Amino acid sequence: MTFTTRPTLQGTFGMVSSTHWIASQCAMRALERGGNAFDAAATAGFVLHVVEPHLNGAGGDMPAIIATAHDPTPQVLCGQGPAPSGATIAHFTDLGIDLVPGSGPLAAAVPGAVDAWLLLLRDRGTQSLEEILEPAIGYARAGHPLLERVSATIGAVQGLFENDWPTSAQLWLVDGRPPAAGALFTNPAYADTLQRLVDEGRAAGAGREAQIDAARRAWSQGFVAQAVDAFMRKPLRDSSGGAHPGLVTGADMARFSASWEAPVTTDWRGYTVAKTTAWGQGPALLQSLRLLDALSDPAALDPSTAYGIHCATEAIKLSYADREAWYGDLPDVPLQTLLSREYAAERAPLIGARASWELRPGRPDGREPRLARHVLDHAHPGGGDATTGEPTVSASGVTRGDTCHVDVVDRWGNMISATPSGGWLQSSPTIPDLGFCLGSRMQMFWLEEGLPASLAPGRRPRTTLTPTLVLRDGAPVLACGSPGGDQQDQWQLIFLLRHLLQGASLQEAIDAPMWNTPAFPASFWPRTSEPGALVVEERVGPAVIAGLRAMGHDVRVCDPWSLGRMCAVARDPGSGLLSAGANPRGMQGYAVGR
Known part of the structure; x- marks a missing residue:
């Protein structure tokens, strides 16, 4: 056990x-x-x-x-x-x-x-x-x-x-x-x-x-x-x-009302994964799943090996590059193409044997990507701000602020x-x-005209908040999510691979070693990036760390229990059996039930 x-x-x-x-x-x-x-x-x-x-x-x-x-x-x-x-x-x-x-x-x-x-x-x-x-x-x-x-x-x-x-x-x-x-x-x-x-x-x-x-x-x-x-x-x-x-x-407050809307969904390995549309970063998780499938290599789906971590990290980099170039609260986000198997097959060959240190958005429907001038001119590490909640997870694994779930x-x-x-x-x-x-x-928001995430009155910020619902045969079987800003969908990807594909229980999948990459423009001020960086919990092990470094990743090793904030509940539609798990990191998350 x-x-x-x-x-x-x-x-x-x-x-x-x-x-x-x-x-x-x-x-x-x-x-x-x-x-x-x-x-x-x-x-x-x-x-x-x-x-x-x-x-x-x-x-x-x-x-x-x-x-x-x-x-x-x-x-x-x-x-x-x-x-x-x-x-x-x-x-x-x-x-x-x-x-x-x-x-x-x-x-x-x-x-x-x-x-x-x-x-x-x-x-x-x-x-x-x-x-x-x-x-x-x-x-x-x-x-x-x-x-x-x-x-x-x-x-x-x-x-x-x-x-x-x-x-x-x-x-x-x-x-x-x-x-x-x-x-x-x-x-x-x-x-x-x-x-x-x-x-x-x-x-x-x-x-x-x-x-x-x-x-x-x-x-x-x-x-x-x-x-x-x-x-x-x-x-x-x-x-x-x-x-x-x-x-x-x-x-402004009088004009606003919370609302109901349809999610974006992707069928994957017998499951349907539901996320918010592109006013949130959620579709990046769906793109990452598509990319890993397009590699046609079962070993690429194992988030505990150096090769599996490498493949998932490179898939995340490509998905988040598309997030930067295409996501926003606009009606013309090419989401259908971005989430298609054909687009994933086109992008998957970019995942090579070596870690990429480039930001490589794609060209869905032949459209030319556009990045903010700040991204092109300031793609370098930078400090955070103590007043900024949820800016990033540092190389030590410490967050200055975060989110709830x-x-x-x-x-x-x-x-x-x-x-x-x-x-x-x-x-x-x-x-x-x-x-x-x-x-x-x-x-x-960006203070530059013509971008999907450009500031405009009445437009929703391209949020990092990204809850997840998973269905099987049309019935909901899993609700999960995590705090963590830009890392939320990265940690959820690892969790889903372990739970849905490898058969780990909710708590096993939550407790297992976590990792993430900041190798793309951060959503939080001062909007920096760390090309090539990969932050891993020490528990991934020295052999995996050495393997990742050999593949060109700038590996930052952090405390053994410092990354990931997953929560999850599940239901078996056949038996009605319910289950739950919660994150032990930080010593405050908890699951209860009977």
Whole structure:
């Protein structure tokens, strides 16, 4: 029997996997009280705002993919807010800024996460708004044990808070110092915000849907939007080095609504893998699967050998080069061609015996790729910014910030994979009346016309957030995902190869050694790349490391348990048996179920 850090959970009632044990247990509580997977996920989502504030927040974003028991057709829930109406390229260039800052009010897109969670609850849930928000309100008001990483994150930006973001200092510093790890920490302002949403809903009458819609209006058109509008007018420091007001207005919030849309899917080895369309990076995972198949070599599909890691890494480089050249919130992304077997067969010969150090986007339908001038002129390593959540995973495997994830499957067969992020405490100054800050997702736009990811009002940033739903014979069998910015789909690729092809259990596939490459333009400020670099956990072993170096990879060896943040739940449609696994790295992710 293969050793795992914890068992793969199995049962028939319900399973939850998330990046924090409290969120997982609160989601399980929703299931125990008769709720379905969507009630449970929404409960976890609001709790994650409280217990992982360095990784997500109410001012952030959240895409999800779901399948229901009565209709297994996957659907995408888009909680990715767009650029506000004042966010033009000219506005930034007039300020002398050539890259959207990685932090500060100027980088904020319209917040989308809360409206998405509420839309999920209204359309697919069964429980009341009050039931769903009760745990988050309780932990925000009465306190929760603060994670060590939260304390460390606050310590890293303490000077910024004290000198430039006083409202953040008021919330996150205790007697002038970061709160101690493990100490009870409260956020009464956020508790009040959530309680007011409940109260506004209750005032709308007794109907569950009417109450949720009233809370959504209070968020987008009422007291929340008013507080955001007022606070965004204040010039505050961002990572450009200057102080600028934000661009999000109450009118921008009123115009936005989370929405349902069709995913993009690819059939692969008897499975159907569903991802968001090209406003997210998710299709890069599908391209990587296609490329590995096109190699027609079973050894290329083994992510534990030097050759298999080499092939997967080179496939990822090609897929992410296409991400850079072709993905964005546009109607004419050539996604059908990019995901075709014919295109993969055309690109696969580029995967040779040696590691490539070039960025090589393809020419789908004969179209000429175009890359941002910054990519062509600045494709070199660079430093991050302590205020930028989720910028990259460094060569040591350390992340300065990250994201959250939650997967749920219930006894009826409802399933969801959700990746909330943004609005982390270090992304922008705290709005004191609300107890949270806005995110910095606009840093994923380019300030150059004519690119798929060029900044434009109303356009969604090409997000890194990328939940996954897998089906077999039309039935959902797996929901999974991971924090990790540009690494999310890389770690998911490794997990899928191990679980779906090699037959590893969920926990075995999660625990096994991980690796990733930063050899393409990063999605986060300052948008650098590290050609040829391959970051591996030490546990891959000296022989594999030597083999990769012999193939020309610039191998960076990091701590044995430092890469990968996978969560996963699964369901066997034949027996109804449910299972779950969670990431042991970081010592906070947990799966629960029975």
